[in-house]
Amino acid sequence: MLIDHLLKRNVFFQLSVCLVCLILVVGADCASGLSSEIAESNASIKVLIIELDSLRKDCLYEILDELPHIREVIKGKDNNAHFIYLPTVQTIIPSASAPANTSIYTGVYPRTHGVFSTTWFDRHQIKIHELISYSQDRINKILEEREIKTIFDYVKDAGKTNLVSMLFISKGVEPKRWLRSTICLWANSFWINFFKDCRTIPDAIHIDKRGTRGFLKGHIYSLSDGVEGYYRKHHTIPDLMVIHYFAFDIFSHYPHRYQVKEQWSMEKIQKYYLKNVIDPQVGRIVKWLKEKQLFEQCVFLFIADHGMTQITKHLDDDLVKDALGKEFKTQRFGRRLKKTEVICMAGAGTKAIYIKKRESKKWDSPPSLRRDIKPAVDLLLNNNEIKGALEAVLISQFPDERKEGIPETDAFWYFDGNNYLHTTQEEGDFLSALKPISHLDTLYQGSDLSTCFHKHYSRDSAPDIILINKPGLFYAPNKGKYGHHGSIYATDCMVSFLIGGPGLHQKLAQSYVIEEKATVLDLLPTVGRLLNINVPSTLDGKDIISTFNLVYE
Numbered sequence: 001m002l003i004d005h006l007l008k009r010n011v012f013f014q015l016s017v018c019l020v021c022l023i024l025v026v027g028a029d030c031a032s033g034l035s036s037e038i039a040e041s042n043a044s045i046k047v048l049i050i051e052l053d054s055l056r057k058d059c060l061y062e063i064l065d066e067l068p069h070i071r072e073v074i075k076g077k078d079n080n081a082h083f084i085y086l087p088t089v090q091t092i093i094p095s096a097s098a099p100a101n102t103s104i105y106t107g108v109y110p111r112t113h114g115v116f117s118t119t120w121f122d123r124h125q126i127k128i129h130e131l132i133s134y135s136q137d138r139i140n141k142i143l144e145e146r147e148i149k150t151i152f153d154y155v156k157d158a159g160k161t162n163l164v165s166m167l168f169i170s171k172g173v174e175p176k177r178w179l180r181s182t183i184c185l186w187a188n189s190f191w192i193n194f195f196k197d198c199r200t201i202p203d204a205i206h207i208d209k210r211g212t213r214g215f216l217k218g219h220i221y222s223l224s225d226g227v228e229g230y231y232r233k234h235h236t237i238p239d240l241m242v243i244h245y246f247a248f249d250i251f252s253h254y255p256h257r258y259q260v261k262e263q264w265s266m267e268k269i270q271k272y273y274l275k276n277v278i279d280p281q282v283g284r285i286v287k288w289l290k291e292k293q294l295f296e297q298c299v300f301l302f303i304a305d306h307g308m309t310q311i312t313k314h315l316d317d318d319l320v321k322d323a324l325g326k327e328f329k330t331q332r333f334g335r336r337l338k339k340t341e342v343i344c345m346a347g348a349g350t351k352a353i354y355i356k357k358r359e360s361k362k363w364d365s366p367p368s369l370r371r372d373i374k375p376a377v378d379l380l381l382n383n384n385e386i387k388g389a390l391e392a393v394l395i396s397q398f399p400d401e402r403k404e405g406i407p408e409t410d411a412f413w414y415f416d417g418n419n420y421l422h423t424t425q426e427e428g429d430f431l432s433a434l435k436p437i438s439h440l441d442t443l444y445q446g447s448d449l450s451t452c453f454h455k456h457y458s459r460d461s462a463p464d465i466i467l468i469n470k471p472g473l474f475y476a477p478n479k480g481k482y483g484h485h486g487s488i489y490a491t492d493c494m495v496s497f498l499i500g501g502p503g504l505h506q507k508l509a510q511s512y513v514i515e516e517k518a519t520v521l522d523l524l525p526t527v528g529r530l531l532n533i534n535v536p537s538t539l540d541g542k543d544i545i546s547t548f549n550l551v552y553e
């Protein structure tokens with residue numbers, strides 16, 4: 001007992017000493033910050049990226065006049081300011097958060113940055129990669145390993161400063177300028193809800209509101225200064241700031257129960273969220289910037305990583321696995337990946353399937369078109385539920401590797417399933433149903449899906465078969481999920497991109513609505529242009545100001 005008591009006292013004493021030291025260190029840091037730091041120039045442009053996770057194309061612009069704070073940023077108080085609106089901006093395909101965000105902040109397609117999906121299989125490493133972790137650091141690690149630069153690296157290299165809030169990409173950001181608070185908040189509420197009633201979904205509105213607070217003031221979870229702390233020390237704000245309203249995505253997946261009951265359209269749900277949650281949050285940031293007389297030098301970029309589609313039919317995620325299980329060894333508890341012959345990724349509007357070369361029992365070699373891929377496609381197409389949901393099938397190519405008498409020069413073939421099903425499904429029928437992937441573009445006019453697929457996967461991460469579902473049909477358990485993304489359709493793959501703010505108004509000769517297609521990858525070079533820093537011209541994204549010849553001084 002006595003020892004216990006002493007130990008407790010000792011621990012208490014150590015904690016007290018730590019706390020006092022902490023207060024002294026923090027106090028000293030603030031004091032030296034206020035006295036010795038030289039204020040940076042206030043004249044330069046400051047860029048604030050406001051990422052609205054999952055916001056569909058057009059939603060923001062259509063109700064701009066009902067969003068007083070965002071409207072003021074974009075159009076000015078008297079509606080006479082200049083801005084840039086891009087209504088047709090394509091994100092990566094399939095449109096998932098992790099690879100899309102990585103493309104936004106690196107300016108390159110997944111094939112280059114290496115974040116291919118939320119989960120994917122690597123046939124060389126025989127490993128399933130997952131990005132979900134409490135520390136949210138896995139994307140940064142991939143980028144570090146592959147030496148891929150982010151916008152934050154370019155900003156840092158130019159001697160400028162960054163601050164990033166609620167984003168899971170932060171390579172190039174000083175650790176104390178990376179605010180992860182609400183991700184911890186999300187994880188914590190996940191567990192609290194899990195123990196409470198097994199409904200793990202947190203309250204999105206609460207999280208995004210805390211997001212603004214974390215951005216401005218820092219947060220107890222992160223011990224980082226927010227923008228306010230930065231201002232106290234430097235008398236200005238960082239050159240580039242990002243606030244990621246990631247719970248917008250959660251809300252679009254799981255809106256209010258009454259909205260589900262009343263069958264609200266996804267557009268109505270997202271507009272509701274913009275009006276009731278996002279606009280007041282932007283208002284808080286604008287108010288703070290105005291109080292500090294910093295608003296006038298700010299440029300705001302509003303962008304989304306992907307869109308969102310209302311689910312019209314949930315498909316059981318095990319459907320594909322069970323169909324293939326008739327002839328292939330599928331993933332099973334206790335079965336090692338080495339012994340598995342088929343690996344199916346979870347979800348969504350497109351389904352990724354990896355097939356092993358069964359003859360050599362090796363994952364590393366390409367599966368045989370005749371002996372591995374054809375039997376798998378036959379099993380899938382002869383399942384009525386899978387077939388009924390299907391819009392198209394893609395089959396991976398292995399240029400210069402798989403020599404089966406058919407030239408392989410691209411990343412994927414488009415498989416003409418409709419014609420194939422009207423044949424006797426012999427080997428020759430299968431091979432002649434393999435068409436160039438450009439066939440996909442003729443199905444969806446004006447799209448360049450083939451380019452997106454071409455630039456998405458590496459040799460080792462490319463699925464052997466990709467099932468593309470009809471609009472609204474998703475592989476997702478029917479447990480209250482109302483919206484989803486990851487399909488190839490415009491509701492998921494086209495987002496809006498809006499640039500405005502007093503820092504831009506003076507420099508732009510007029511407002512521009514650019515109907516031509518742009519991509520989310522264009523954000524990075526455009527920010528480079530706004531901040532006057534060098535980014536390589538070899539990136540996949542292009543600076544919007546020079547690409548579209550905007551008059552900008």
Ligand SMILES: [Zn+2]
Nearest residue numbers: 053097249305
């Ligand atoms: Zn997202």
